[in-house]
Amino acid sequence: TCLDPTQQQQLLVAGSAVAVGGLLTCYYWVYQGTKTKRIPIGDGWWGAGEKPQSEDEKVFPFQVQTSDEEIQDLYDRIDRTRYTEPLKDTGFQYGFNSTYLKKVVSHWRHQFNWKKQIAILNKYPQFKTNIEGLDVHFIHVRPPHREGQRVLPLMLVHGWPGSVYEFYRILPLLTDSLDSLAFEVICPSIPGYGFSEAPHKQGFDTLAAARVFHKLMERLGFSGYYLQGGDWGSIITTNMAQMKPECVKGLHLNMLTNKLRGFGVLFSILIGRYLPWLFGFTREDVRRLFGSVGFMERNFYEIIRETGYLHIQGTKPDSAGCGVNDSPVGLAAYILEKFSTWTDFNNRDLEDGGLERKFTLDDLLTNIMIYWTTGSIVSSMRFYKENLKTNIDNRLDNNTGVYVPTGLAAFPNEVRHVPQSWARDRFRNIYSYSYMPRGGHFAAFEEPQLLADDLLQFVKKVEKL
Numbered sequence: 001t002c003l004d005p006t007q008q009q010q011l012l013v014a015g016s017a018v019a020v021g022g023l024l025t026c027y028y029w030v031y032q033g034t035k036t037k038r039i040p041i042g043d044g045w046w047g048a049g050e051k052p053q054s055e056d057e058k059v060f061p062f063q064v065q066t067s068d069e070e071i072q073d074l075y076d077r078i079d080r081t082r083y084t085e086p087l088k089d090t091g092f093q094y095g096f097n098s099t100y101l102k103k104v105v106s107h108w109r110h111q112f113n114w115k116k117q118i119a120i121l122n123k124y125p126q127f128k129t130n131i132e133g134l135d136v137h138f139i140h141v142r143p144p145h146r147e148g149q150r151v152l153p154l155m156l157v158h159g160w161p162g163s164v165y166e167f168y169r170i171l172p173l174l175t176d177s178l179d180s181l182a183f184e185v186i187c188p189s190i191p192g193y194g195f196s197e198a199p200h201k202q203g204f205d206t207l208a209a210a211r212v213f214h215k216l217m218e219r220l221g222f223s224g225y226y227l228q229g230g231d232w233g234s235i236i237t238t239n240m241a242q243m244k245p246e247c248v249k250g251l252h253l254n255m256l257t258n259k260l261r262g263f264g265v266l267f268s269i270l271i272g273r274y275l276p277w278l279f280g281f282t283r284e285d286v287r288r289l290f291g292s293v294g295f296m297e298r299n300f301y302e303i304i305r306e307t308g309y310l311h312i313q314g315t316k317p318d319s320a321g322c323g324v325n326d327s328p329v330g331l332a333a334y335i336l337e338k339f340s341t342w343t344d345f346n347n348r349d350l351e352d353g354g355l356e357r358k359f360t361l362d363d364l365l366t367n368i369m370i371y372w373t374t375g376s377i378v379s380s381m382r383f384y385k386e387n388l389k390t391n392i393d394n395r396l397d398n399n400t401g402v403y404v405p406t407g408l409a410a411f412p413n414e415v416r417h418v419p420q421s422w423a424r425d426r427f428r429n430i431y432s433y434s435y436m437p438r439g440g441h442f443a444a445f446e447e448p449q450l451l452a453d454d455l456l457q458f459v460k461k462v463e464k465l
Helices: 005-032 068-079 098-110 114-121 171-175 206-219 232-243 263-271 283-290 295-305 308-313 317-326 328-341 345-349 361-374 377-388 448-463
Strands: 059-062 126-131 134-141 150-157 181-188 225-229 248-253 406-410 430-435
Touching: 068 098, 068 114, 068 328, 098 328, 098 361, 114 361, 126 206, 134 171, 134 206, 150 206, 150 232, 150 448, 171 181, 171 448, 181 206, 181 448, 206 232, 225 232, 232 248, 248 448, 283 295, 308 317, 308 377, 317 328, 317 377, 328 345, 328 361, 328 377, 361 377, 406 448, 430 448
Parallel strands: 150 181, 150 225, 225 248, 248 406, 406 430
Antiparallel strands: 059 126, 126 134, 134 181
16 A cells, blocks of 8 residues: 555566466476487488498598699689679678678689698598498597696587688687696588588488487597587587487587477566566576567567578578589678678678678688588588478477586577576576677687687586586
8 A cells, every 4th residue: 555556566567477477487397397308319321322231430531632623613613703783881781792792702812822721721630430321521639738637528510601610710729728628629520511421311400410420429439528519510419418418428509599489488578678587587688688679679570581591491402502502602602691690780781791800701711612612502501401391399309308517608699699597498407608798600710719718617617627
């Protein structure tokens, strides 16, 4: 009776929210208890022809190579490029701005030295081994011996449209450290990407990649190891943790996914910005989820505007792939637009897409050359089709919890933000959740020091160091 009508209404809303929140919490834990704790590892064969009686398990050295003929063919194709003039004042809103594209292509044609970049690629030891019928490429870097330093095995997994080259700036931070802890790092190329052979049969999805990478680690003699991934790498490494949790000592991710469904999530979307404490949201969660434009604009309409590529690659990858596999400039425009927008959505308003704020043209073009010289853009695009051809919500991995120690690094310019309270729906043993101060989707490529430091601190927590 001491409250005015407005205060009474606020109290009623808060009380109702607490009551509903309590019911949702009970429902949440009952529901979670029904989820599977692991997924079967299974087996597969993706090579050409029938599976042989026994597999060749030899591991052999590999080096990137080129020829004058390959480089001249690239130059000839670049010289025949047809450009379309951009609309006035569009920046990157319509895709890669062709005015800036001409500058990138001029650098590619006249300054970029592919043989020099190959020497950089071959700086780290590379290998191939045949698993499930595919020659799987990987980098394997051992740290120099330091007295008293503990060394732990770690696998880093890339995504699309990246490659193992994304990790070249973070590798020395992880392997050549003066810290008490260092890592022996394995970076595989996803089959169908870069130097790994592409599957010859339908169905190679993240579950198949996870199984292949477990077999790779077993072949290298590792029984327990840490995993780190972003983009497809985050899903593959999560699947690895779901398949063989006894082998995964810890899982560290810089891209998070969750289902935007269920009463709890819906309720948090509706009133989370007003009662964040009720849903475990921090002020930073509220800022990243809702911002100044609201949840639907940031997390629905914005995502629709930026996922046209996903719908193409998830349905008819070979159609679009035919063009970008034949034109090096088309390939560069298609891929580099993602390195602009996914680094920071604000880059869409810039004529140069902000590309050289975080990357050098040589680094960006090296990644392009990996796709171009291996002709792997189509097979990399098919990976979306293989993962999206059925209802993804019904996949076993999307209904299986992750129980290994988990570290989550939330970068502010990631395509979508997932609060820790939402992440717990899937990840049941979160050791660390970090709001990173800067950076976007390509964390290892953009902010290698930040990612390395967060990964190191997570592993130290797990190891109790």
